[in-house]
Amino acid sequence: MDIFADFFGGMGANLALGFSQAVTLDNLFYCFVGVLLGTAIGVLPGLGPIATIALLLPITFKLDPVSALIMLSGIYYGAQYGGSTTAILINLPGETSSVVTAIDGHQMAKKGKAGLALFTSAVGSFFAGTVATFLIVGFAPVLASAALKFSPADYFSLMVMGFVAAVVLAQGSLLKALAMIVLGLLIAMVGPSESGSPRFTFDNPEFFDGFDFVALSMGIFGIGEIIRNLEDETKREAIKSRFLDLIPTKAELKEMIPPILRGTGIGSALGILPGGGAILGAFAAYSLEKRLSKTPQDFGKGKLAGVAGPESANNAGAQVSFIPMLTLGIPSNPVMALMLGALIIHRIVPGPTLVTDRPELFWGVVSSMWIGNFMLLVLNLPLIGMWVKFLTIPYRLLFPGIVTICCIGVYSVSNNPFDVHTMAACGLIGYVLFKLECEPAPLLLGFVIGRLMEQYFTRAMQLSFGDATVFVREPISASLLLVSAIALVLVLLPAIRKKREEAFAE
Amino acid sequence: MIRPIFKFPGANMASTTSKPTSPLAVITAVIGAALIGVLFYLRSIEVGWYVLLALIAAYLVAAFFVLRRDGGFGGVSNPKDFYTGILLLGACGVFAAGLVELPLGRVARPGPGFFPLMLLSLLFIFSIAILINGLRTKGEALTPVPWRGLIIITGMTVFFGATIKGLGFIPAIVVTAFVSCLATRHWTLVSAFATAAILAVFSWAIFIWGLGLPIALCGSWLRALLISLGVAGESIPFCY
Numbered sequence: 001m002d003i004f005a006d007f008f009g010g011m012g013a014n015l016a017l018g019f020s021q022a023v024t025l026d027n028l029f030y031c032f033v034g035v036l037l038g039t040a041i042g043v044l045p046g047l048g049p050i051a052t053i054a055l056l057l058p059i060t061f062k063l064d065p066v067s068a069l070i071m072l073s074g075i076y077y078g079a080q081y082g083g084s085t086t087a088i089l090i091n092l093p094g095e096t097s098s099v100v101t102a103i104d105g106h107q108m109a110k111k112g113k114a115g116l117a118l119f120t121s122a123v124g125s126f127f128a129g130t131v132a133t134f135l136i137v138g139f140a141p142v143l144a145s146a147a148l149k150f151s152p153a154d155y156f157s158l159m160v161m162g163f164v165a166a167v168v169l170a171q172g173s174l175l176k177a178l179a180m181i182v183l184g185l186l187i188a189m190v191g192p193s194e195s196g197s198p199r200f201t202f203d204n205p206e207f208f209d210g211f212d213f214v215a216l217s218m219g220i221f222g223i224g225e226i227i228r229n230l231e232d233e234t235k236r237e238a239i240k241s242r243f244l245d246l247i248p249t250k251a252e253l254k255e256m257i258p259p260i261l262r263g264t265g266i267g268s269a270l271g272i273l274p275g276g277g278a279i280l281g282a283f284a285a286y287s288l289e290k291r292l293s294k295t296p297q298d299f300g301k302g303k304l305a306g307v308a309g310p311e312s313a314n315n316a317g318a319q320v321s322f323i324p325m326l327t328l329g330i331p332s333n334p335v336m337a338l339m340l341g342a343l344i345i346h347r348i349v350p351g352p353t354l355v356t357d358r359p360e361l362f363w364g365v366v367s368s369m370w371i372g373n374f375m376l377l378v379l380n381l382p383l384i385g386m387w388v389k390f391l392t393i394p395y396r397l398l399f400p401g402i403v404t405i406c407c408i409g410v411y412s413v414s415n416n417p418f419d420v421h422t423m424a425a426c427g428l429i430g431y432v433l434f435k436l437e438c439e440p441a442p443l444l445l446g447f448v449i450g451r452l453m454e455q456y457f458t459r460a461m462q463l464s465f466g467d468a469t470v471f472v473r474e475p476i477s478a479s480l481l482l483v484s485a486i487a488l489v490l491v492l493l494p495a496i497r498k499k500r501e502e503a504f505a506e
Numbered sequence: 507m508i509r510p511i512f513k514f515p516g517a518n519m520a521s522t523t524s525k526p527t528s529p530l531a532v533i534t535a536v537i538g539a540a541l542i543g544v545l546f547y548l549r550s551i552e553v554g555w556y557v558l559l560a561l562i563a564a565y566l567v568a569a570f571f572v573l574r575r576d577g578g579f580g581g582v583s584n585p586k587d588f589y590t591g592i593l594l595l596g597a598c599g600v601f602a603a604g605l606v607e608l609p610l611g612r613v614a615r616p617g618p619g620f621f622p623l624m625l626l627s628l629l630f631i632f633s634i635a636i637l638i639n640g641l642r643t644k645g646e647a648l649t650p651v652p653w654r655g656l657i658i659i660t661g662m663t664v665f666f667g668a669t670i671k672g673l674g675f676i677p678a679i680v681v682t683a684f685v686s687c688l689a690t691r692h693w694t695l696v697s698a699f700a701t702a703a704i705l706a707v708f709s710w711a712i713f714i715w716g717l718g719l720p721i722a723l724c725g726s727w728l729r730a731l732l733i734s735l736g737v738a739g740e741s742i743p744f745c746y
Contacts, residue, residue, distance in 0.1 A: 062717055173587070175632060175636050176590060202604060227659055230690060396687075396693065399659075400683045400687045400702075401701070401708075404683050406663070407670075418667070420663060428660055436586045436589055436590045454621040457616070466613035469547070
């Protein structure tokens with residue numbers, strides 16, 4: 001029983017510390033501005049959460065780390081909610097996880113129930129966020145203390161598993177996704193090596209510090225996206241609907257509660273997996289709702305449960321994926337990679353020691369997550385009318401602004417024009433990757449983890465005196481690698497089996 | 507027969523069905539990646555590099571003959587994969603050129619080139635596999651490129667980087683925003699001017715006035731120009 005008392009007692013003390021950090025007038029203001037800006041940018045068509053966060057990242061540089069992180073989480077929630085709004089109103093999901101929302105959400109909007117869909121999305125997200133925050137409070141310290149026992153080899157294998165999970169769950173070609181990760185890792189190698197000697201710089205002094213993370217992500221997800229959107233300049237019509245129907249009836253409330261509960265459960269469970277995060281949760285919640293429903297044929301035609309379940313799962317998963325990022329320093333999806341990059345810019349290196357070394361930061365961020373979610377609820381529901389106005393801005397007026405803000409943002413990171421040029425090059429690369437149907441997200445993931453992975457690899461090899469079997473001899477590392485191998489085999493097997501069928505046919 | 511969990515309504519949705527993958531490409535990638543692992547292990551028991559190179563060469567030769575026996579290249583039937591493979595091979599070449607001068611170190615004390623070498627080998631294997639996939643599966647043709655937008659957007663980004671120090675914050679933004687407006691065919695002179703003006707004021711308010719970024723509003727070139735024309739003296743407000 002003592003363990004439980006400790007567990008919950010610690011939880012209370014930690015939360016108290018966190019709220020005392022987050023609930024200052026300044027931080028509440030930054031959280032508010034973050035949510036507001038995040039939603040405002042995230043709601044713009046063609047800008048997904050990754051682009052939104054990358055775009056707004058520079059404005060947090062001036063703040064102290066706690067406030068910056070609080071603002072960033074605000075931006076993150078705002079961006080996610082903005083993305084859902086775009087998905088529901090104009091059927092233009094900005095990221096994979098809101099693809100599921102768009103299916104029934106947009107149909108609801110077409111039926112004039114856009115307000116209800118947006119309300120469900122906000123309430124579901126808020127509830128899921130609240131539950132997930134408590135999960136983080138409970139589990140993050142446990143995971144962190146377990147992670148302290150991890151050896152470098154274990155860490156290396158954990159990263160491998162993270163990559164495999166990210167690749168296996170991604171859509172599109174598996175081979176290309178793997179190649180993108182390795183390419184990202186290689187790009188991360190450019191710059192100083194651990195001993196300080198330059199690598200892959202070709203004697204160009206601009207390369208000596210490596211590529212700037214903000215420039216890379218803004219190039220690929222900001223500039224690249226613009227070029228991509230200029231390909232198809234057809235007009236997109238937002239659903240014009242009166243938003244008086246925002247408040248649901250009692251029957252509708254009753255209808256949305258069970259899916260929200262189930263979605264939260266699924267999302268939290270799957271969110272802790274590296275790689276999966278929000279995407280898998282949303283898909284799983286949707287199919288579960290469809291299975292459980294008495295009228296599965298209504299799904300895809302504007303079913304409330306088809307919005308409530310995935311949206312809750314999406315948000316729970318997104319939030320729970322903070323756990324591996326903060327405690328292990330391993331981002332489980334591109335958005336977390338971006339957050340990790342932001343932390344590193346503020347000279348905070350997430351890892352198992354963060355909870356003990358910087359408790360005020362850790363718990364401040366955790367409690368600000370809840371505050372961010374709450375603010376989202378009270379801010380967005382009244383302002384929905386305004387966000388809809390944002391949606392109607394035609395793209396031809398938007399993109400010059402995005403280009404300009406990207407340029408200023410990247411330049412402001414270190415007042416270095418080379419970063420802007422890196423961004424231009426990465427924009428081209430991002431567009432080419434899109435053209436060739438290569439997912440750029442794994443590349444970003446690889447780029448963020450690259451140096452850390454090399455460090456763990458080198459250390460593991462040094463500790464084992466050059467014995468490569470260390471990765472399969474240590475139990476934790478071996479089981480992580482085994483899981484990755486099984487996942488890869490399960491995905492690759494169909495392709496090889498097809499080969500056998502073809503052989504038999506001949 | 508496994509039924510898909512659900513199908514997406516609407517064609518514009520992202521599809522979860524995996525892209526066509528050639529079995530040979532998968533086998534190439536799997537065996538190749540396994541080979542890299544074996545080489546890494548052999549190297550860790552200090553087998554000479556020549557043995558390892560010979561193994562890689564033997565693998566490539568074997569892969570080539572399997573490919574020939576197995577129906578050969580069917581022409582570029584999946585251009586997206588084919589060009590991905592080519593581009594990745596190009597990237598391999600660039601990184602290989604940089605890798606040459608890096609000391610590999612010993613396995614017990616890996617040098618700066620050790621990890622990159624492993625990555626490069628993996629990337630090489632995957633590039634070959636994707637290339638094979640491009641030759642042996644059917645895929646969609648490439649869609650046209652919006653050259654106008656592509657050139658203007660990247661061009662203006664480069665322009666901004668090149669002139670932010672010389673022209674300064676406001677002129678660089680005005681030009682960048684104005685010319686960016688021309689990236690779409692649906693532009694009008696009025697809207698381009700308005701966009702440029704609004705963006706200049708807006709970015710000044712957020713980045714200079716609000717966040718206090720240390721960027722000169724008008725840069726060194728303009729300052730020199732104004733002074734040489736005699737329009738202004740040595741101290742011009744906001745020019746440094």
